[in-house]
Amino acid sequence: MRQILIYCLLSLPIMIMLGWFYFDKRKLKRKEARRAVLNAKPLAPEYLQILKTQYPLYSRLPEELQRKLVSHIQVFLDEKDIIGRGEFDVTDTVRVLIAAQACTLLLNRPGNYYPGFRTILVYPDTYVASSTQHDGLLQVTSTSTRAGESWHRGPIVLAWEHVLQGALDSRDGHNVVMHEFAHKLDEENAAMDGLPLLPTAEQYQQWSQVLSAEFAVQQxxxxxxxxxxxxxxxxxxPAEFFAVVTETFFEKPQQxxxxxxxxxxxxKQCYLLNPLEWRELNQS
Incomplete structure (x- = not known):
């Protein structure tokens, strides 16, 4: 009896682990099945009209990438909560334009729709944020106005005025949504250090060499x-360098x-895209 009891006690952690593994596997299968349904679902006509009239980059995409973007938007809107702050009303236009710009980064990337967070907070305009720094026993709190920020393993915060400007002008090199969601890609490997997950293992060495040299040039x-x-x-x-170059890559590819x-x-290898091939660039 004692041996049986010891055996059961030793087996209990294994049984719990197996149970959690089975539960996670079932949960993953349900998520994949739901995503497949959403990917195949046509975008509502009013959502498509928002893309065509207020996100010019959508019209520049090849038809295949347009279809991918629509599919990604469906999943994104299902899995992320977009919440207004400062009495800001989150309309369909707000939801679609945030989703479209965020999902542009995912067009050809194998990924998981920005895992690790769910909430996107939207202010009507630039907002005031505070930050605290420590220097020995001294604690310094400062405030600054911001257009967006990405909290590590936390929410993304956006200013709608800048979100809309980024959507309407896809050629000025500035896009707050792409910038903040690039940070989310960056942190998928646990650290926000300018090194996102790359499609193949062979790319990491060259990525490190090129970006280190280019970052030094920018400094x-x-x-x-x-x-x-x-x-x-x-x-x-390095983290801001990756986010800023992401904006430039999509909005000023020729330059x-x-x-x-x-x-x-x-x-181009990171995002598995070549924006130079898209229509109506005409950049100087």
């Missing part, structure tokens, strides 16, 4: 006050490829 240009197609904010950290061909090639 020198920032110190010297030199202009570049890449916004100077990208020189503040990025012309001035930073090696960097453009790395981002």
């Amino acid at each position: 020198r240009k920032l110190a010297n006050g030199d202009d570049d197609v890449i916004d100077s904010y990208g020189a503040t950290s 990025l490829q012309r001035h930073h061909p090696k960097l453009y090639e790395q981002f």
Whole structure:
């Protein structure tokens, strides 16, 4: 009897682990099945009209990528909660334009629809955020106005005025939604360090070499006050560099490829896309 009891006690953790594994596997299968249904579902006509009239980048996409974007939007809107702050009313236009810009980054990337968080908070305009820094025993709290931010393993915060501007103008190199969701791609490997998950293991060494060299160039240009197609904010950290170049890659591909061909090639491999092939670029 004692041996049986010991055996049962030793087996209990294994049984619990197996139970959780079985539960997780079933949960994953249900999620995959629901996503398959949503992927095949046609987008509501009023949602499609929002894409056509207020997100010009959608019309530049090849038809295959348009279909992928529509499919991704369906899943995104099902799995993310978009909540208004400061008495802001979240309309269909708000939901569709946030989803469309976020899902543009996922068009060809194998991924999981930005796992690890669910909530997107939207303010009507730039908002005031506070941050606290510690220097020994000294604690310094400061405030700043922001257009967006991404909390590690937490929500994304966006200012609607900047979301709408980013959607309507797909050629100015600035897109707050793409920027903040690039941070979410960055943190999928547990650290927000400018190194997202890449499609193949062979890419990591070259990615590290190219981005380290290009980041150093941007830091020198920032110190010297030199202009570049890449916004100077990208020189503040590797994480911001990845997010800023993501904006540039999708919105100013010709200029990025012309001035930073090696960097453009790395981002083309990262996103498995080539925006230079899309319609109606006509960028200077």
